[in-house]
Amino acid sequence: MSTGSGEPPVRRRRGRPGYDQETILRTAVELFNRKGYDATSMGDLAKELGLTKPAIYHHVTSKEQLLSLALDDALDELTALVTEASHERAGTSAYERLRHVVRRSVEVLVAHQPSVTLLLRVRGNSPVEQAALERRRWLDDRLAALVADAVKEGALRDDVPPALVSRLLFGMVNSLVEWYRADGAYDTATVARTLTTMAFDGLARHEPPAP
């Protein structure tokens, strides 16, 4: 991609001082989440940053590259986490690995909340979005298999469908993007502990009444 400007790029060296790809990406993700990816133009981004469009193109090749970088930011750590949890190791049960991956996924989501928010809104409108959906499906499948393994080893109840349990469990984790605020009443550890306690141990203190 060209820098889109008549000025020779060599004259601006690394763009305007204080701006780098990381800063531009962070602002882009915030803007995509606020206005919607499709409705956001590189002109909007330039305005938000107080930069010219050529200055932005000094750091990134396209709006789609920004989307791709953001989705990778969300997906790479989740993929590493789920890959590790899917790996059977001597001395760890599927149940322990599942409980760990649920707790850690809360931490990853909070640490990458803007990019995960963007990821969860992707609908497959372009090859980049389709690739991200493909990676999400892989994660969903691995997590459902882990739930099924934990049922098989006898650690989890077998009167509920494992694939549905997986959907609900990670639906609960994902719901954090809608309301969690890092400066709010609950720290990450409290959210992770409350969520895993509810899902695995249940809220009820006594035998529940008939549904």
Place this chain on the structure above:
Amino acid sequence: MSTGSGEPPVRRRRGRPGYDQETILRTAVELFNRKGYDATSMGDLAKELGLTKPAIYHHVTSKEQLLSLALDDALDELTALVTEASHERAGTSAYERLRHVVRRSVEVLVAHQPSVTLLLRVRGNSPVEQAALERRRWLDDRLAALVADAVKEGALRDDVPPALVSRLLFGMVNSLVEWYRADGAYDTATVARTLTTMAFDGLARHEPPAP
């Protein structure tokens, strides 16, 4: 609002046969969810319906009226449900009422999935959206109070924050709008049972390991 047309409205009587406010609303909500409310024009809606704009204005006064009708569709039944559950009655515990409201909210969400999807995406960009957010906050507050009551009566564990439990519980319910398909593998009753079983009774069959 005017009908926006040179033709006298009397000549079209109740609009084009087969179209009424209900049909127009259903299509509008589907379009708002697909394209985003702000990005959808009444022209887009007319095109989708194969109607002229004046024919639509015969049935509804504005795009905002359609939004308002859709949000009321989502909120009215949830409000009735939560109001009933918040009402202390002889012979019912807060725990039973909470468990009931969780199960029923799954059913309401599935029955009104398009309008609840729209509701959950509202960000407060207009007085109509702000009013809907206000009603959502009222629901959240009542549900958090119900969780707190169930803890107080000793039915729910007291080592997790009730307001956070309420967020996670209904975050899990709300996550259904993202993936539930009425023609999919699970009927509403199975989803409602699985969700309440997980949340209240827990997935684990044995004492959990230390977190």
